[in-house]
Amino acid sequence: QVQLVQSGSELKKPGASVKVSCKASGYTFTSNGVNWVRQAPGQGPEWMGWINTNTGIPTYAQGFTGRFVFSLDTSVSTAYLQISSLQSEDTAVYYCVRKYRNGYYMDVWGTGTTVTVSS
Amino acid sequence: QSALTQPRSVSGSPGQSVTISCTGSSSDVGSYNYVSWHQQPPGKAPKLMIYDVSKRPSGVPDRFSGSKSGNTASLTISGLQPEDEADYYCCSYAGSYTWVFGGGTKLTVL
Numbered sequence: 001q002v003q004l005v006q007s008g009s010e011l012k013k014p015g016a017s018v019k020v021s022c023k024a025s026g027y028t029f030t031s032n033g034v035n036w037v038r039q040a041p042g043q044g045p046e047w048m049g050w051i052n053t054n055t056g057i058p059t060y061a062q063g064f065t066g067r068f069v070f071s072l073d074t075s076v077s078t079a080y081l082q083i084s085s086l087q088s089e090d091t092a093v094y095y096c097v098r099k100y101r102n103g104y105y106m107d108v109w110g111t112g113t114t115v116t117v118s119s
Numbered sequence: 120q121s122a123l124t125q126p127r128s129v130s131g132s133p134g135q136s137v138t139i140s141c142t143g144s145s146s147d148v149g150s151y152n153y154v155s156w157h158q159q160p161p162g163k164a165p166k167l168m169i170y171d172v173s174k175r176p177s178g179v180p181d182r183f184s185g186s187k188s189g190n191t192a193s194l195t196i197s198g199l200q201p202e203d204e205a206d207y208y209c210c211s212y213a214g215s216y217t218w219v220f221g222g223g224t225k226l227t228v229l
Contacts, residue, residue, distance in 0.1 A: 037220075043222075043223075044122065045220045045223075046122075046220060047210075050216065059216055059217070061217065100170070103170065104153040105153060105155040105170040106155065106167070107176065108167070109164045109165050110164065111164060112164050
């Protein structure tokens with residue numbers, strides 16, 4: 001079945017960087033885009049952007065430019081989210097979410113990765 | 120983009136129906152029939168329940184239905200069951216391959 005399995009929880013100090021992975025299985029990785037979504041504690045999801053897995057071209061939402069980078073390794077069907085210069089406000093659960101191939105919605109959520117930024 | 124507006128909470132007794140609204144603008148909900156709804160049980164990842172305003176993915180009970188009028192989309196859950204208790208989020212396509220989520224609604228089954 002279609003699955004998106006993410007890397008484990010991270011505890012980082014302010015100013016550090018983190019790289020979250022999202023490994024896809026059960027479908028052809030390059031057929032569907034991958035979205036990234038942030039959910040801060042007690043808050044709703046916030047769309048961060050997405051990456052076209054066929055071209056490798058990322059699109060970033062307002063507020064997620066500069067410190068946030070989406071990347072791919074198609075040889076292992078994995079998408080990555082890297083966040084640099086971490087701040088306490090980056091503490092959240094980060095989800096990768098598959099974009100349905102021929103539509104404008106997200107259909108499969110990843111397992112989520114908790115990133116905690118604390119000194 | 121501003122987040123879509125949802126009520127903070129709704130509640131209902133088993134067997135009853137509840138409706139959750141999701142209000143956007145003419146730039147998102149009002150312009151596209153690409154509203155989806157996602158259910159998030161406590162401590163778990165969200166799950167797609169409705170897409171393209173009113174379509175259900177395979178495996179989602181037909182107790183869940185969606186609709187849209189103008190800039191407002193709605194999710195209706197009929198025949199409430201205890202396992203429906205969760206947070207519900209709407210999401211709309213906003214053009215140019217961008218999306219926006221709602222702030223979420225906590226559904227309590229009394």
